[in-house]
Amino acid sequence: MLTRVVVLLFFWCGISLAAPAQTPFPDRCLGVWKGTLHLYYQGVVKDSVPVRMTVARTADPAVWAWKTEYLSVKNPVVKDYALKLTDKAANRYVTDEGNGILLDTYLVGDKLYNVFEVSGNLLTATYERVGENLIFEVTSGKKGETTGEGVVNYTVRNVQRVVFRKEK
Numbered sequence: 001m002l003t004r005v006v007v008l009l010f011f012w013c014g015i016s017l018a019a020p021a022q023t024p025f026p027d028r029c030l031g032v033w034k035g036t037l038h039l040y041y042q043g044v045v046k047d048s049v050p051v052r053m054t055v056a057r058t059a060d061p062a063v064w065a066w067k068t069e070y071l072s073v074k075n076p077v078v079k080d081y082a083l084k085l086t087d088k089a090a091n092r093y094v095t096d097e098g099n100g101i102l103l104d105t106y107l108v109g110d111k112l113y114n115v116f117e118v119s120g121n122l123l124t125a126t127y128e129r130v131g132e133n134l135i136f137e138v139t140s141g142k143k144g145e146t147t148g149e150g151v152v153n154y155t156v157r158n159v160q161r162v163v164f165r166k167e168k
Contacts, residue, residue, distance in 0.1 A: 025107050026064040026083055029055040029127070033134050033164035037070065040159040051162050053134070058082070066095065068136075083112075122154050134164040 032054050039047040049072045056065040062085040070077040082096040083105065093105040095114060103114045103125075111128040123140045141155035 024085070025110065025112060025129070026055060026066075026085075027057075028110070028129055029064075029134055030057065031055060032167045034167050035136075035162040035164040037136075037160055037162045040161070042157055051164075052167075053136070053162075053164055055083075062086075132166065134166075136160075136162045136164065 032052065034050070034052050037049045037051045038045050039049075049070050052069045052071060054065065054067045054069075056067075058065055064083045066081040066083040068079040068081075070079075080098060082098070084094045084096055086092050086094050091107040093107065093112065095103040095105045097103070103116055106113045110130075111126055114123075114125040116123055121140045121142055123138060125138045126136070128135045128137075138158075138160040139156050140158045142157070144153035144155055146152050
C-alpha cells in the first residue's frame with residue numbers, strides 16, 4: 001500500500017512540474033507587501049504582529065532580496081534573506097539567511113516550500129501566490145508515533161500565517 005502511494009505521489013509530481021512557468025515565481029512577488037502575522041498554538045491564536053515584506057531584484061538575475069520585517073513594538077525583527085535560483089529545470093532555489101544557514105527551497109506551481117529541522121522540530125515554510133495575495137505560512141511540530149509500514153507522524157503545534165496584500 002505504501003509503495004503504491006509513493007508511486008502515485010511521484011507520478012503526480014512529475015505531471016505538476018511539467019507545466020511551464022512564464023514569469024519566475026519571485027518576479028510575481030516583486031514589491032512591498034503588508035499583512036498581519038497570526039501565531040497559533042494548538043489551533044488557537046495566541047498573538048499577532050504587523051509584518052512588511054519586500055521582494056526586489058538584485059544585480060544578479062538569479063537572486064532576489066527577500067526581506068521580512070516583523071513590526072512588533074516590543075520586539076521588532078528583520079529577516080533580510082536572499083532567494084537564489086540554483087536549478088531552473090528542477091524549480092530549485094536556496095533561501096540564504098545570510099548567517100551560513102541555507103534552506104533548500106522548491107517551487108511547485110505558485111508555491112515555494114522549505115522543509116527543515118531545528119532542535120528536533122520539523123518545520124515547513126511556504127510562500128504562495130493566491131490571486132492578488134501572497135500567503136506565508138510556517139508549521140512546526142515534533143516527531144510523534146510510528147504507525148504501520150514505517151509511517152512516522154509529526155505534531156502540528158505551532159502555525160504562523162500571514163496573508164500579505166501588495167502595498168507597492
